Amino acid sequence: MCVLFAVLAVCALGSLALGRHVSDTDQAGGREDTVQKTDAGQDGSDASDEWNGLKAAGVPVPGDWSRQTAYRLVVEDGQARYPVDDSESSVDPIDGMVGPVDAALATLNALLDPDTDDETWAARTLELIEPDAAGSEHPLSDAPRWWWAERRFTPATLCSAPADPYVQGQYRGGCTSSGTWDAADQEAVGTASMYASGSTDFPLPDGIQVDSLTNPQDVASRAYGVVSIPMDDGIWHITTYCPASLDGVAVDSQGNELTDLDDVDEAWTTAGLTGFGTRQRPCVTVEVAVGGQKPFWWFGE
Numbered sequence: 001m002c003v004l005f006a007v008l009a010v011c012a013l014g015s016l017a018l019g020r021h022v023s024d025t026d027q028a029g030g031r032e033d034t035v036q037k038t039d040a041g042q043d044g045s046d047a048s049d050e051w052n053g054l055k056a057a058g059v060p061v062p063g064d065w066s067r068q069t070a071y072r073l074v075v076e077d078g079q080a081r082y083p084v085d086d087s088e089s090s091v092d093p094i095d096g097m098v099g100p101v102d103a104a105l106a107t108l109n110a111l112l113d114p115d116t117d118d119e120t121w122a123a124r125t126l127e128l129i130e131p132d133a134a135g136s137e138h139p140l141s142d143a144p145r146w147w148w149a150e151r152r153f154t155p156a157t158l159c160s161a162p163a164d165p166y167v168q169g170q171y172r173g174g175c176t177s178s179g180t181w182d183a184a185d186q187e188a189v190g191t192a193s194m195y196a197s198g199s200t201d202f203p204l205p206d207g208i209q210v211d212s213l214t215n216p217q218d219v220a221s222r223a224y225g226v227v228s229i230p231m232d233d234g235i236w237h238i239t240t241y242c243p244a245s246l247d248g249v250a251v252d253s254q255g256n257e258l259t260d261l262d263d264v265d266e267a268w269t270t271a272g273l274t275g276f277g278t279r280q281r282p283c284v285t286v287e288v289a290v291g292g293q294k295p296f297w298w299f300g301e
Contacts, residue, residue, distance in 0.1 A: 053113035054105060058153040058185075059229065061105070065186040068099025068276065070268035073250060078262045080250055080269075091271045096255035098277035101191055104227035104238035107285040111140075114149045121145060130284040132241050133223060134203030138287035155181035155188035157230035169299040170228055170235070190228035192297035194273045195221050208246060222246060225275030225283070226297045236290050237297075242275035242283040255279045 051061040060066075072090045073080040083089040097106070110124040131137050159175035170190045174183025181188065202220040210216045223245045229236040250258045250267040257278045258267055270276035274297075277283035 051109055052115045053109040053111065056114050056149070057108075057112045057151055057231075059105070059108060059112070060153075060186045060189060062097060062102050064093065066099075066101040066105060066189075067093040067095070067097075068101070069271045070094045070251065070276070071271040073267045073269055075261055075264050075267050078260075078264075080261055080267055092253075092268060094251060094255045094268060095253060096279050096282075098255050098279055098282035100225040100240040100242065100275045100277070100283050101189065101227050103240045103277065103283040103285050104229070107238060107288065108229065108236075111148055111288065112151065118145065128285055129288065130241070130286060132203060132286045133205040133220065133243070136203070138239075140288055141290060143290075152232045153185070153188075153229065154232040155183075155185060155230050157232065157235060158188060161230075161235060168297070171299065188230050190299040192226045192228075192274050192299055194298045195224075196298070205243065205246065219246065222273065223275065224286075228299065231290075234291050236288065238285055239287040239289070240275050240283040241286045242277045242281070244278045244281040245270060245274070245276045249276075249278060251278050257281070 053059075054061050069091050070093075072083065072088075072092060074083055074088050097103075107125075107128040110121070110128050113121060113124070116124070125140065129138070129140065155174065156179060158170055158172050159179045159181060171187060174181045174187055176182050200217040200221045202217060202224055204210065204216050204220045205223070208219060210219050223241055223243050225240045225242060227238045227240065229238065244257070248269060250261070250269050252258055252264070252267065255278050257280045258264060261267065275283050
C-alpha cells in the first residue's frame with residue numbers, strides 16, 4: 001500500500017484539492033449532478049424492476065459490493081494531505097453509482113434486457129455507450145439481439161479459461177479442484193487495478209498538458225478502467241472512461257467533488273491507478289468486448 005500511494009501521490013497530489021483551480025463552470029454553478037438515476041424507476045416503479053437484464057443472465061445486481069472505494073485524506077484548516085501513518089489511513093466505499101463497476105453493470109443490464117421492445121432496447125444500449133476522450137465511438141458487435149439474450153453469467157469460466165494474454169490477474173480464488181466456482185458471484189466480477197503503460201494507446205483529452213519527458217499514456221490511461229464479466233462464452237471486458245481521474249479530485253462521502261475545503265472535516269480521493277468517478281463526472285462505458293481486450297490490464301492486488 002505504501003508503494004501504491006506513493007505512486008498516487010506523484011500522479012495526483014499536485015492537482016488535488018489543495019491546489020486545484022475551480023473551473024469557470026464550477027464558479028458559475030453550471031455543473032449539474034449527472035449521476036445515473038437508479039434508485040427508482042422513471043415511472044415510479046421499484047428499483048428492482050430496473051435490473052431485468054442482469055437478473056435474466058444471472059449477473060449480480062449493483063449494491064454495496066459494486067461501489068468504488070476511495071482513499072481518505074486528512075483535512076486541516078481548509079487544506080488536504082495524505083495520511084502519514086496507519087492511524088489516519090483508510091480506504092472507504094463512496095456512495096453513488098458513479099464508479100467503473102456500476103457503469104459497466106448499467107450498460108450490461110440494457111444489453112441483456114429480454115423484456116423491452118426492439119426499438120427501446122436498441123436506443124437504451126446505444127445511449128449507454130459513449131465516446132472516449134478523443135470523441136471516438138466504439139460500436140457494439142453486430143451480433144443479433146437473440147444472441148445477447150441467450151448469454152449467461154458463468155463464474156466457472158474463470159476456472160477453465162487460460163490466463164488471458166491481454167487481461168491479467170483476474171481473481172480465481174473461488175475455483176475448486178473440479179473446476180467449479182464456490183465463492184460469491186460478486187467475487188467473479190473483476191475491476192482492473194493498474195495497467196501496463198507500454199501497452200496502451202489511449203487518446204489524451206483536450207486541455208491536458210503533458211511534459212515532453214513523460215509518456216502520455218501514464219496520464220491518459222488513468223482515466224480508463226476495465227471490468228471483467230465471466231460469461232458462458234468467455235470473459236467479457238467492459239471499458240469505462242472516468243475523466244475525473246485526471247484531476248486528482250477530492251470528494252465527500254457522497255461522491256460529490258470538493259472545490260473548496262473550508263468548513264470541510266473529511267474528504268477522499270482515488271484509491272487506485274485506474275478510473276474513478278464522481279457524481280458530477282461519473283464513469284461511462286465506451287466499449288464492450290467479448291473475448292480479448294487490449295491494453296494490458298492487471299486485476300491483481
